[in-house]
Amino acid sequence: MTFQDNVTRAIGNTPLIKLKRASELTGCTILGKAEFMNPGQSVKDRAALFIIEDAIARGALKPGGVIVEGTAGNTGIGLAMVADALGFRTVIVIPETQSQEKKDALRTFGAELVEVPAVPYANPNNYVKISGRLAAELAASEPNGAIWANQFDNVANREGHIRTTGPEIWEQTGGRVDGFVSAVGTGGTLAGVGMALKAKNKDVKIALADPKGAALFSYYTTGVLKSEGSSITEGIGQGRITKNLEDAPIDLAYQIPDEEGIPLLFDLIAQEGLCLGGSSGINIAGAIRLAKDLGPGKTIVTILCDSGTRYQSKLFNPEFLRSKGIPVPEWLIRPSRITV
Numbered sequence: 258m259t260f261q262d263n264v265t266r267a268i269g270n271t272p273l274i275k276l277k278r279a280s281e282l283t284g285c286t287i288l289g290k291a292e293f294m295n296p297g298q299s300v301k302d303r304a305a306l307f308i309i310e311d312a313i314a315r316g317a318l319k320p321g322g323v324i325v326e327g328t329a330g331n332t333g334i335g336l337a338m339v340a341d342a343l344g345f346r347t348v349i350v351i352p353e354t355q356s357q358e359k360k361d362a363l364r365t366f367g368a369e370l371v372e373v374p375a376v377p378y379a380n381p382n383n384y385v386k387i388s389g390r391l392a393a394e395l396a397a398s399e400p401n402g403a404i405w406a407n408q409f410d411n412v413a414n415r416e417g418h419i420r421t422t423g424p425e426i427w428e429q430t431g432g433r434v435d436g437f438v439s440a441v442g443t444g445g446t447l448a449g450v451g452m453a454l455k456a457k458n459k460d461v462k463i464a465l466a467d468p469k470g471a472a473l474f475s476y477y478t479t480g481v482l483k484s485e486g487s488s489i490t491e492g493i494g495q496g497r498i499t500k501n502l503e504d505a506p507i508d509l510a511y512q513i514p515d516e517e518g519i520p521l522l523f524d525l526i527a528q529e530g531l532c533l534g535g536s537s538g539i540n541i542a543g544a545i546r547l548a549k550d551l552g553p554g555k556t557i558v559t560i561l562c563d564s565g566t567r568y569q570s571k572l573f574n575p576e577f578l579r580s581k582g583i584p585v586p587e588w589l590i591r592p593s594r595i596t597v
């Protein structure tokens with residue numbers, strides 16, 4: 258018999274999938290790590306598991322305790338899933354702008370949701386800051402205590418990628434990886450995978466793919482945190498150097514507008530059967546740019562962060578796309594020709 262003890266043991270060991278069109282376009286082998294195949298259906302399951310296991314090991318999280326977090330959704334879904342499996346509760350503070358599908362998934366996993374207006378990090382009522390205050394209150398009032406997961410500045414997050422995602426990519430490519438590229442939410446994925454790959458081979462190029470509205474492209478190219486524009490993607494786009502990003506070995510940075518990243522998602526569905534979320538589009542556009550910079554024959558890896566099904570009401574909604582000036586794929590508006 259082969260089985261896992263519980264669902265948390267099914268996190269990680271995701272396959273690498275060749276991205277055919279991106280590879281043909283560049284003459285490189287562009288591979289996507291299929292993180293949407295994690296049990297909570299995103300790359301954030303890894304961070305959730307490492308943050309919870311670290312809190313248990315430190316004695317901070319006791320049986321029946323509460324895990325509090327501010328999250329764009331995927332970390333919350335991962336935390337709620339792991340918490341359910343291991344006997345904890347979750348309270349999630351989420352900006353109301355995030356997709357209905359993610360909010361529904363959080364409720365389905367039993368998380369208590371606190372929806373708050375989306376305001377910048379500098380505002381004391383930013384969702385991350387509210388979650389920190391709420392965790393301190395619940396730590397005092399809850400019978401089994403509470404912890405703040407604090408994914409942005411808790412380096413147990415990137416440790417998950419140093420110990421799992423990075424080594425998996427090294428093994429799966431037989432050490433023949435030339436570049437890795439990813440967008441940043443907390444920075445756990447980019448910094449953690451970057452550190453793990455550089456430890457194996459310092460010549461592997463690590464690149465940031467930054468959406469419009471984030472400040473990191475400016476930071477890694479000019480040293481100044483500055484942002485302009487906006488993006489419809491969720492879960493990525495950072496305005497500060499989080500603890501997870503400190504000392505991240507970043508060689509190159511690209512700024513990817515939605516007009517470049519989002520249409521790739523439609524082609525991937527139609528031609529490769531891959532239905533992915535917006536951040537994956539930014540990542541794949543980044544991988545194409547890195548491949549062009551490194552030249553043909555190289556192997557580039559990026560992250561397929563979550564599934565497009567998590568954004569059906571937005572990314573695959575013709576009205577929403579039109580309102581954002583993004584061309585609507587014809588099959589989304591094509592009436593069915595079949596009658597019975």
Ligand code: PMP
Binds near residue numbers: 447
């Ligand atoms: N894509 C999606 C859809 C996400 O939810 C996140 C995490 N917020 C990321 C990418 C970025 O991952 P990280 O936090 O490791 O930078």
